[in-house]
Every structure is written in structure tokens, then in C-alpha cells.
Amino acid sequence: MAMIHLKIVTPQGKFFDADAQRVMVRTTGGDVAILPHHIDYSAALAEAGQARVVEVDGTVRLGEVQGGLLHVSSDDVQVITNHFRWKDE
Amino acid sequence: MAGASMKDIKLRIRSVESTMQITKAMQLVASSKLRGARARMEASKPYMKVARTAVWDIALHNTGAQSHYVIPREISQRCYIVIAGDRGLAGSYNANMFKRIEWDSRDAACCVIPIGRKAIEYYSHGRMSIITSVEKVEGLTLEACGDIARRILDSYDAGEYDEIVLAYTSFVSVLLQKTKLKPLLPLDARDAPERTNRQMLCEPGADALLKDFLPQYLAGLIYSAACDSFASEQAARRVAMDSATKNAGDMIEDLSLRYNRARQSSITQELTEIVAGAEH
Numbered sequence: 463m464a465m466i467h468l469k470i471v472t473p474q475g476k477f478f479d480a481d482a483q484r485v486m487v488r489t490t491g492g493d494v495a496i497l498p499h500h501i502d503y504s505a506a507l508a509e510a511g512q513a514r515v516v517e518v519d520g521t522v523r524l525g526e527v528q529g530g531l532l533h534v535s536s537d538d539v540q541v542i543t544n545h546f547r548w549k550d551e
Numbered sequence: 552m553a554g555a556s557m558k559d560i561k562l563r564i565r566s567v568e569s570t571m572q573i574t575k576a577m578q579l580v581a582s583s584k585l586r587g588a589r590a591r592m593e594a595s596k597p598y599m600k601v602a603r604t605a606v607w608d609i610a611l612h613n614t615g616a617q618s619h620y621v622i623p624r625e626i627s628q629r630c631y632i633v634i635a636g637d638r639g640l641a642g643s644y645n646a647n648m649f650k651r652i653e654w655d656s657r658d659a660a661c662c663v664i665p666i667g668r669k670a671i672e673y674y675s676h677g678r679m680s681i682i683t684s685v686e687k688v689e690g691l692t693l694e695a696c697g698d699i700a701r702r703i704l705d706s707y708d709a710g711e712y713d714e715i716v717l718a719y720t721s722f723v724s725v726l727l728q729k730t731k732l733k734p735l736l737p738l739d740a741r742d743a744p745e746r747t748n749r750q751m752l753c754e755p756g757a758d759a760l761l762k763d764f765l766p767q768y769l770a771g772l773i774y775s776a777a778c779d780s781f782a783s784e785q786a787a788r789r790v791a792m793d794s795a796t797k798n799a800g801d802m803i804e805d806l807s808l809r810y811n812r813a814r815q816s817s818i819t820q821e822l823t824e825i826v827a828g829a830e831h
Contacts, residue, residue: 471601473693473771475594490763491754502751504609506763531764533605535751542602544693544767 464498465518470525470541477525477546478515485539486514487532494532496539503534507543524549557817560810564803571799577640578792581785584689585725588782592722595775602768603742609761610738612751618761623737624713629659630682630703632735632773634719634780635670637688641784642791644720644728645669651730652718659714664699666691666777682706688784691777693770700769707736719776720783726790728783733776735769 468485470478486495488511496503506529513525530543610618631652635645648670652663656679663679665671667688674681683702685695703715715736721729733739753760 469597469601471598473595473598473774474591476597479597489754502608503754504605504612504751504757504760505754506760530767531602531605531760533601533608535604535608540601540605542598542605542764542767544697544770 464537466496466498466500466537466539468515468539468541470513470515470543470546472543472546477548478541481518482515482539483518483520484516485541487511487527487541489532496532496534498537500534500537500539502536503532505532506530507532507541513541513546557810557813560806560813564806564810567799567802567806571796571803574792574795574799578789578796581789581792585782585785585789588778588785589722592775592778592782595771595778598771599775602771604744606738606761606764606768607743608751609753609757609764611743612753612757618758620707620736620738620761620765621740623740626659626713628712629656629661629714629716630664630706630712631656631661631679632664632699632703632715632717633666633670633674634688634717634773634777635665635667635673636780636784637668638788639669640791641788644784644787645673648718648720648730649673651732655716655732662712664703666773667780688777688781691774691781693774696770696773696777697766699773700766703736704766704769712736717773717776719780721779722782722786725786728787731776733772735772 465481465483466485468478468480468482469476484495484497486493488508489505490508491505494505507527509529511527513527515523515525517523526547526549527541527543528545530541533540533542610621633648633652635648639645661679662682663674664682664684665674666685668686671684671686683699685691685699706712707715714734717733717735719731719733721731723729
């Protein structure tokens with residue numbers, strides 16, 4: 463099964479760097495879900511939103527994102543933000 | 552060893568010893584701070600790499616017209632963001648930075664945003680006009696960097712400056728730190744990827760997206776440069792204090808030798824006097 467490679471980075475460190483099935487984030491235009499084989503895409507993230515990551519084994523992790531950028535380039539998906547926090551940590 | 556009495560030498564030894572204690576303590580503090588600073592510096596690297604690529608992808612993305620953040624302007628006004636140290640006693644760490652900028656700034660009218668107490672001190676004597684400043688490099692927050700980023704973006708948009716350069720010190724190793732000048736705006740062309748002509752969807756539009764993300768990107772750049780500089784400062788101080796401690800040790804050794812010599816010669820003299828007295 464095709465996967466995306468997701469990276470969640472902030473200047474304070476990397477929060478996620480692995481394959482995933484799917485990621486959902488809130489952009490300024492609304493919620494988007496990125497699946498494998500998405501076209502190259504860039505969008506501004508909403509000032510306060512939730513990120514929902516479906517990992518390879520199907521586990522779902524939730525995180526809080528404050529602004530930033532969603533960048534997709536050939537199955538490399540990057541969430542670039544200044545503030546990120548996992549809800550389960 | 553003419554002149555100096557035993558007491559004088561003893562006093563000097565004491566004073567060198569207390570200096571040595573201070574340099575030793577500063578060295579230890581610097582090494583422990585260096586450890587934390589290096590960790591922060593390493594943590595910010597993945598972000599910079601990813602963000603740089605993303606910004607350039609958007610800036611160069613398929614539209615014919617390039618963003619005005621990419622096109623270089625004729626330079627008549629330049630603004631430096633100078634990250635120097637919070638304290639002195641770090642070898643040539645601060646001086647190197649100021650010298651580099653002095654050399655680099657000859658070709659244009661310049662102003663400066665100093666970060667760190669030493670930088671503020673240096674530029675407050677009217678060398679360049681200060682736009683705004685940040686007192687401390689240690690513990691510089693992303694929010695503070697964000698304020699600077701927004702400010703320089705606004706004045707760049709308004710055409711007040713033609714180039715904005717970030718001056719920081721890059722940590723190569725404990726023994727080697729290099730001063731770096733990095734153009735922030737227009738975006739550093741050295742970071743540009745080989746141009747790819749692919750299609751990309753931007754929401755909302757490439758220009759709006761760039762305008763939205765640039766303050767964050769620049770804040771990240773300043774933040775990571777500050778982490779880098781702080782690590783360099785600690786490394787420079789550690790090395791400087793290490794050699795100061797060694798020098799103090801050498802000095803004490805030398806002074807102890809002189810002290811013993813002075814003591815011996817005074818004993819010899821006393822003996823000679825006694826023997827001479829007994830002969831008469």
C-alpha cells in the first residue's frame with residue numbers, strides 16, 4: 463500500500479518523521495486530508511488547528527498546530543510550523 | 552630576581568590564584584551551557600532544511616512573474632541583524648563579528664538590529680543607526696524573533712531597505728567558529744534549488760502564501776542563527792577560559808619558583824652574616 467512520508471518540524475525540533483497513511487490538517491481554507499499520490503500542494507495552516515495523523519499501523523495521533531505551512535511534494539508531506547504539540551504527550 | 556620581596560611575590564601568587572579560580576569556573580559554566588546550546592542548534596536544523604525548500608518551491612513556482620522577495624534590488628540601504636554575545640571574555644568572538652560587518656558594510660548606507668548586549672554596546676556609539684534591539688541572545692524566544700521578522704518584512708515591503716542581512720557565528724566545532732553573513736531578503740539565491748518546472752497548487756495563491764509564511768520562516772532563521780551563535784559563544788568562551796586557566800597555572804609555577812629562590816637567597820644571606828659575625 464502506498465504511503466506518504468510525513469515530517470512535522472518546528473524550530474525547536476522534529477515531532478514526526480516517518481511514513482503514514484494519511485494526515486489531516488486545518489488550512490486557512492478549511493480542513494484537508496492528504497493521501498498518497500496527492501499533487502504538489504502548498505497551503506497556509508490555520509492559526510489554531512488540529513493535526514490528525516494516521517500512522518502506518520492505523521493508529522491515530524492528534525496534535526495541535528498553530529499556523530505555518532503544509533507542503534506536499536511527491537508524497538513527501540511536510541507540516542512546517544512554529545508551534546506544535548502532541549495531545550497524547 | 553632583584554627587587555621583589557618574598558611578600559610581594561606571595562601576594563601576586565594569591566591574586567593569580569583567585570583569577571584562576573574565576574577562569575576555571577567560567578570555563579565550566581561555558582561547557583555546560585554549550586551542551587544545551589548544541590542540542591538546541593541541532594534541533595532547529597531539520598526545520599531550516601525543510602522550510603527553505605518549501606519557501607523556494609513557492610517563490611519559484613510555475614508562474615511567470617517572480618515574487619519581489621526573490622528579485623535582487625540595487626543596494627543603497629542595507630540592514631544588518633547582528634547576533635553577537637551577551638558577555639565578553641570569549642576570545643575574539645565578538646570582535647570578529649564586528650570586524651566582518653565593518654568590512655562588509657562599506658558599500659552602502661547601513662543600519663543595524665543588534666541582538667546581544669555586546670552588539671548593542673558596540674553600535675550604541677553611533678557607528679550605525681539602531682532600529683530596534685534585543686538585549687539577550689540566551690533564551691531568545693521565537694516570539695521575539697517573530698517581532699523582528701515582521702518588522703523587517705514591513706520595511707522591506709515599504710522599500711526602506713534593499714537588502715537585509717543576518718550576521719551570525721556558525722558553530723563548526725568547539726575549536727572553530729565562523730562568522731557568516733546570510734541574506735534574508737531578498738531570499739538567499741544560494742539556497743535556491745535547481746529550477747524545476749513542475750506544477751504546484753497553492754492555497755491561497757503563491758504570493759499570499761509567501762506573505763503569510765515568510766514572517767515565520769524568517770523568525771525561524773533568526774532563531775536558529777541565534778542558537779548557532781550562542782553555541783559558538785559558549786565554545787569560544789570555553790576555549791578562551793581554558794587557555795587563561797592554563798596561563799594562570801604557568802604563572803603560578805613561575806612565581807613559586809621565584810618565591811623559593813628569594814627565600815633561599817635570604818636564608819643564604821642570613822647564614823653568611825652569621826658565619827661572618829662568628830669569625831670576628
